[in-house]
Amino acid sequence: MLKWELHSAQDFEKYRSQWDKLNETYYGSALLESRFVALLIRYFGNEKTKLAIARTDATTVVMTLLESNTLGTVLSTFQPAQAPLGLWLMSPALNQTQVIQSLMRAFSKSAVLLGITQQDPNFVSRPKSNSYLNTIDYISTARIQTKGLFSDYWSARGKNLRHNLKRQRNRLEREGIALRLEITCQPEAIAKALLDYGRLESAGWKNLSGTAISASNIQGAFYLELLTTYAKTGDAFIYRYFYNDRVVACDLCIVGNGIINWLKTTYDENETTSSPAALLRLDSFEQIFSNPHIHTIEFYGKVMDWHTKWTDEFRTLYHINVYRWTWLKKLHILQQHLYKKSDD
Secondary structure (H helix, E strand, C coil): CCEEEEEEHHHHHHHHHHHHHHHHHHHCCHHHCHHHHHHHHHHHCCCCCEEEEEEECCEEEEEEEEEECCCCCEEEECCCCCCCCCCEEECCCCCHHHHHHHHHHHHCCCCCEEEEEEECCCCCCCCCCCCCEEEEEEEEEEEEECCCCHHHHHHCCCHHHHHHHHHHHHHHHHCCCCEEEEEECCHHHHHHHHHHHHHHHHCCHHHHHCCCCCCCCHHHHHHHHHHHHHHCCCCEEEEEEEECCEEEEEEEEEEECCEEEEEEEEECCCCCCCCHHHHHHHHHHHHHHCCCCCCEEECCCCCCHHHHHHCCEEEEEEEEEEECCHHHHHHHHHHHHHHHHHHC
């Protein structure tokens, strides 16, 4: 029997050690550490964001952050755009359907649907659908396992990729352009490197969509504090690529449990005769392959065409929906089908 507790997300600080113990025991992801989650709550949470904790006897076995719609009829895991994974930690010994149904009952008598978003099958096996539960594909994502030599990895890439980057590098060097990768991991240097990232991103299409990082917006403040916090333990890296003294590409990463997670990437969109982002990947991946403490590069974004040139490893992240009644599940699936059909 699970005993649930519901708290304001503002009380998360009191339960950080329990959160980290669950993550370390079953997930081991830097993206689910309490220091990441605490910042998500502070920057993007609100008074409706709730912390739910389930225990069996004195043992904490489930922790999650939840938000609800205005009427309280639909609940879902708290999912800011800055969180690549759903904020859901659960002992794998438990039954997903039973856990989510009991949570829905404990949270609100008016709740009829509870969604657990952006789950990684590497951490939580995708449950089978039943009369109350349904799973939905979210996105395909890519990773690279960095075992072995970089030279072996690179020789296994497509001929076109290898030839194009070699040709670009040779041409740039003939033009007198010095290529340089710079890795920033010191806490005191994060702010300056992040400014370079923001300048690049703000000059591109993300500025038009309002999603660019800058020193003056909440995105910039969040990533500055996040990367500085992780840098204090040696777990944050900003990769910058230079043409002479000009930054032309930049990636933001955090590390945990041997996995380096690519959070954000940007490049100079005015460079049309070369690919600064690809040249950065080439040099940064070679450096990562030589690091004995890292075994995996995780991208946690929708698979793009360029991913398919750099790796053959893909998997599908998914959402879980649990319904209070079986007829509601059938109705919801029908609505989704009709909506998708109208889009097509």
